[in-house]
Amino acid sequence: MMKNYQCKKCKTHLTNNTTPAVFNCPGGGHHQWTDLGEVGPTNYQCKKCATLVKSKSTPAAFNCPAGNHHQWTKL
Ligand SMILES: [Zn+2]
Numbered sequence: 235m236m237k238n239y240q241c242k243k244c245k246t247h248l249t250n251n252t253t254p255a256v257f258n259c260p261g262g263g264h265h266q267w268t269d270l271g272e273v274g275p276t277n278y279q280c281k282k283c284a285t286l287v288k289s290k291s292t293p294a295a296f297n298c299p300a301g302n303h304h305q306w307t308k309l
């Protein structure tokens with residue numbers, strides 16, 4: 235199952251079927267990946283960090299790089 239992952243520290247977003255490698259975060263040290271949920275047909279964008287993801291349902295709110303929780307808007 236493909237999932238959306240985002241690093242809280244460097245904002246990098248990618249899709250993968252397992253948790254991505256943690257090495258070499260541009261934000262310093264290790265990436266801190268957050269599992270945002272299953273990839274799907276609907277576009278969601280966070281009002282705070284501007285991250286755009288294609289998701290099956292509303293992505294997880296945890297660990298917005300802009301602070302606290304993402305605020306997802308369905309596009
Ligand atoms: Zn990172």
Ligand SMILES: [Zn+2]
Pocket residue numbers: 280281282283284285298299300303304305
């Ligand atoms: Zn966000």
